Amino acid sequence: MKRYLLAACAVAALATTPALAQQKTVKIGFISSFSGPVAAIGNDMRNSFELALDHLGRKIGGLPVEVIYEDDQVKPEVGLQKTQKLIESDKVDFMVGYIWSNVLLASLKQLVDSKTVTVVANAGASQLAGELCSPYVFSTSWNNDQLPRALGTYMNQKGVKSVFQIGPNYAAGKDNLDGLMLSFKGQVAGREMTRWPDQLDFSAELSKARAAKPDAIFAFYPGGAGVQFVTQYAQSGLKGQIPLYQTFTIDELSLPRLKDLAIGVPGVSHWVNDLPNEANKKYVADYKAKFKLSPSFYGSQTYDAAMLIDAALKETKGDTANKDSLRKAMEKADFKSVRGDFKFGPNHIPIQAFYLQDVVKEGDDYRLKTVAKIVDNDQDPHVGKCKMPN
């Protein structure tokens, strides 16, 4: 008999949890990666979201708020299941997060079909900006190919004539390698794509790069893989021979582990910790004070996501039911972004500036520094393919 009781309890436990959608509390589902070598990204995003809520007095749009964090384990199928759970079981009002383009693409249909207002805080899959754009999905990041496109412009200025591209074989990897070629005028000396996320040994690819004798190597390896890549690049003795250019590979999260290895490797970002606006100064200072770490661009985008939702809810006076007015309020984006000016293009992807950043050593500290603005008011190249319904 005991067994039947146990089984009954298990069914009951499954059945009761999702009960009672509360009226007064805004529920936010948050998907990111909290395990594995990329857990640092997820934590940075969570920290920034929590910091934003602190700044807002633990409320959003003046309403009490509950955030449910879920780990996608960097797997599209897990992200899809967690998304489904947050929408169907927790009945969230907003979805926030998504680091990975492939996780986002797997979950997108669920988000769109359920008309859940979503703020993508990192993943910049080109399809999202183009044919799969949706009235209820917004991005506080960028489109994958915008950063490498800006980098390509810089590489032209530096007189680079040929490049060897290395990146992981998933949606964002392809977008980044393709993105560079939107502006880069030189030749491609080779293009290698490695298995993602489990291939961390790049010896065969680096040997290939050495044999191809290019002017430069371009790499895209976000998260912990970036540390592996830059370390192996240095170990192979290529560092003195062929300069490395990167997007997303060196950031505030990998810098404390890379240290000297990262010096002299230029990159591109839409946000750097030293951007001189008031919102950013407050964000960076309070983040460092609270978490004893430097925030990264992942965090900055998530901070903006919270502020965007807050502004929209204030506009609709806390109404989350009327999706159309909520959408209009989101599109206004009436908030102070830590990157300075912020506005959405018609496909709900920000139109923004991109900066050249460099690694500097100050005493024992390593940090990223803005060098110059490469492009201003940059819009992604896919916007024409987006047929946004009114």
Added chain:
Amino acid sequence: MLYLIEQCLNGIQLGMLLFLLAAGLTLIFGIMDLVNLAHGSLYMIGAYFAATFAAATSSFITGAALAVAATLVVGMVLEVVAIRRLYGRDHLDHVLATFGLILFFNDLVRWIWGPAGMSLPLPMEMLTAVEVLPGVFYPAFRLVIIAATLVVAVLLYILVMRTRVGMLIRAGASNREMVGALGINIKLLYTLVFGLGAALAGFAGLMQAPILTVQIGMGENILLLAFVVIIIGGIGSIRGAFVAAIIVGVMDTIGRAFLPDLVRTFVSAGAGSSAGPALSSMMVYMLMAIVLVFRPEGLFPATSK
């Protein structure tokens, strides 16, 4: 040509790691007839131990030595507590039980060390390349991996071929019942062999940690390759494992180096760069299937009938 040599070195280095894993696996398989899917967990634990001890003692070598010893202990405890009860059971039981152990160890490590993974930094002087032949540069630490594994392989060879324990191990691999009948303390022998296998796996884990990573689940993909190695080499044969490990390592790396270009000549460039690596991973499994169909006992069968 120089490029080919460099890629072969890459392949041999991967093969060495595979050998360290496969040697323990093939001993355990050959002697105790145990399919141990949790071997990759010991590889992971070795890496975590090394990262922890190296950070505590600020010495890579001390950390590594402590980690190997600790993994040996973990392996022997695991054998006494759980594995011992699986001997003589159906292979399906082994699969189920050790699959359970993978789940257990993954979450145990997550509980103790957190989800983020660790890093095992190398001393700065290891972060360079050495000119092994005129014009061929090779990362210093990868050379260390190759050299250290060769030393281990020689020691293992001496242990198995030249000592009394080794004689029993060999006897056990070819005829289990006979060793038991000779009045040898078979239980103790089994515990020692399992501990030895664990220590080898732990050593493999810590050697790759500085170039790759220390993270949860890191043993799962390489474990499959190690199984491929012992099947190709012949279950129970250390020599077979050594040869097969190098074959698999070189094949995988050479495949990754040359297949993408080959694919590109047939289909579009984009497809080449993504299909190439996948096809080279596939080749290894294809080789195993071919060996199984034509030489089911592997290239170097340990049991002579």
Added chain:
Amino acid sequence: MSGLFTPRNVMVAAVLVLLALMPVYCALTANTFLMSFFTRVLILGMAAISLNLIMGFGGMVSFGHAAYLGIGGYVFGILAKEGVTSGLIQWPAALLICGLFALAVGALSLRTRGVYFIMITLAFSQMAYYIAIALDRYGGDDGMAIQRRSQFGDLVNLNNRTFFYYLCFVLLLATVYLVWRLVNSRFGLVIQGARSNERRMRAIGFPTFRYKLVCFVIAGVICGLAGVLLANFSDFINPSAMNWIRSGDLIVMAVLGGMGTVLGPLIGAVAFLMLEEVLSRFTEFQGLILGPLLLAVALYARGGIDGILMGLRRG
């Protein structure tokens, strides 16, 4: 069989009745998640039953059964992407390709025994896994979202959750019936005879290789159907569907439920997936409980849950 109301029969009946009534409960409480969850249970249960046909009854321990989940899903997904939306083409095509794959794999694998069989089936499923990764047009590593579920004319709408649930339920019952009939037929007796003593079966004059091969193909086709359902249900397919860990999950379900009976794996699927889900709500570290539990099943409860329930009758 002594009487109809043995603990085991009561349990099986209770599980089936609960599964049959689940959508009613979900409709009353507007709980769509529970319905999604149990749809997955039904589909994976079906896959586990098909695995058990070869593993439990035929003694062929396949460590690559998830390959059929993936192949079924990919055939459907690829056809959908290429504009063939009719289920009347998609489904038979998927089953046909799964059958052919099983035929090829079986013809080669069944020459081997024991652990070699485990490894060669694993090798073939890994090959399928890497082929899927190489399919650049269909998303490669990322897999692809499937925009439209299979179309079966106006009467049948797979987007309707309740309908989809009952479709899975009916197909599951059909699978159970089919496997039950097979196992108890002359064909089934030969398969089971070959498991316990293949040499004797051959000596009597049965071409056991052919019997086993047919059995292997049937199991592959059933699992392929589960794959089509799963891909339809998640609107998504990626190579991970045929990862070896997923194959391991299927083995766990079958053994946990009990390999001796047709319905055992279904109970195993219900128990395993529910345990995972419930544990994940109480602890981050499910493996610390689930892992030792599997170890215990392997050591002390070979018959699985089914076996325990059978034991209750005697004790």
